[in-house]
Structures are given as structure tokens and as C-alpha cells.
Amino acid sequence: MELARAQSERGELVLRRRQHGILELRANGVFVMDTAETTSERALATEALARHDDPAVVLVGGLGLGFTLAEVLADLRVRRVVVAEIEPALVGWLRDGTVPHGPALLADPRVEVSVGDVRELLADAGEATYDVVLLDVDNGPGYLVHDANAALYGPDLLAVTRRALRDDGLCVVWSAARDASLGRTMAEVFGEAEEAAYDVDLQGRDEQYWLYLARVRSTS
DSSP states (O other): OEEEEEETEEEEEEEOOOOGOEEEEEEETTEESSSSOOOHHHHHHHHHHHHHOOEEEEEOOOOTSHHHHHHHHTTOOOOEEEEEESOOHHHHHHHTTTSHHHHHHHSSTTEEESOOOOOHHHHSOOTTTTEEEEEEEEOOOSSSSSSGGGGGGSHHHHHHHHHHHHEEEEEEEEESSSHHHHHHHHHHSSSOOOOOEEEEETTTEEEEEEEEEEOOOOOO
């Protein structure tokens, strides 16, 4: 059953309810995510937070259905979360309860939602602004919903991200598939990078999603 539909310059966004109350998000007809399998979206946050001693300020690139944000907020060390989401309709659906768990998440006083492109937000950020940057704005470099998002995985944007991170800061990128070139690019920009796979049940199929992690090492 269709719950909501919106049109933007990037195309069509549709929120559906499947059996057993499962919500599914599609962009231009392409599956983006659902509420049945959220393992890797949650791990995007938990892996990063577990590796940082004081993750006070976190940037979440891509609101999605809110599961990464929920994990960030569950860590009481986090004092401020900036969420960049380019689709205003998606923010609206979480705010107004179309996504039932959305209002409580966005009402948390630590949360600041920026409706816009995460690339612009990072470019405008001051040096050493964030402790953790989490990027989940598409299905990864190999399965792009929007071709323009290819730049999100390139060296220029990753260099901007590195500049916006404090010493010991972490950048974690979500991908629907293993992408060795992304790992190499992150290693070139940050000096090192690692990948982690997560087994997921994707609508009855056994699949793997991937996280790519890199840290800013102190030069002092």
C-alpha cells in the first residue's frame, strides 16, 4: 500500500507499507531501504561510535528511515547530531509521523536537520568540526540511484570530509556492494582504510552490505 509520494528535481520518492507493517522506500522505482532489514544501517553508527573515545559531534549524511540516527542518539556521549537530507519530503514524513518512529527521533534536542546536499554542508563546515561523519546517501558507488552522487565517493569529497573531521575522527561510508576502488580512494585520502561486511536478509535473499571506514590520524 502506498503511504506517500513526492516529486523533486531528482525524481520520484515513494513510501510504501508491505505486509506486517514493513515500510519500504523507493527512489525512481529503485529499492532504497526498508524497515525489515536495518542491520547495516545501524552498524554504520555503532561501528564508528565503538571506535571513538569521545564522539561528541556527529554528521549523518542521509536520513533514510532514521535507523542510523537512532543508533547515534542511543549513545549518550553524543551531544550534537547534524543530519543532512536532500529530500524535504522524507524529512517531512519522519516529522509528521508518516514514518511512525520519526517524530520522537527528530524531536531529540541534540538533533539538527539540514535539508540540503551533504556535499555543501561538508564544504561549508569549518576545519575539525566533527568527530564522526557517516555517509549513507545512495546505494554505494556501484548501484547509484542518482548518477550525480558518484562524486560522493570520489577523492575531492572525501578530502573535504577529512578536513571537516577532528584528530582521531572517523569517516564511515555505506555501500550495497563491495567496492575495492572506494577502499583504495579512502586509503589514499586518509592514509589507511578498512572494509567490513554484514550479512543481510534482503527480501528473502542472502546478501551482504559493506562499510568502509577511515580515521584521521593526529599529526602532532
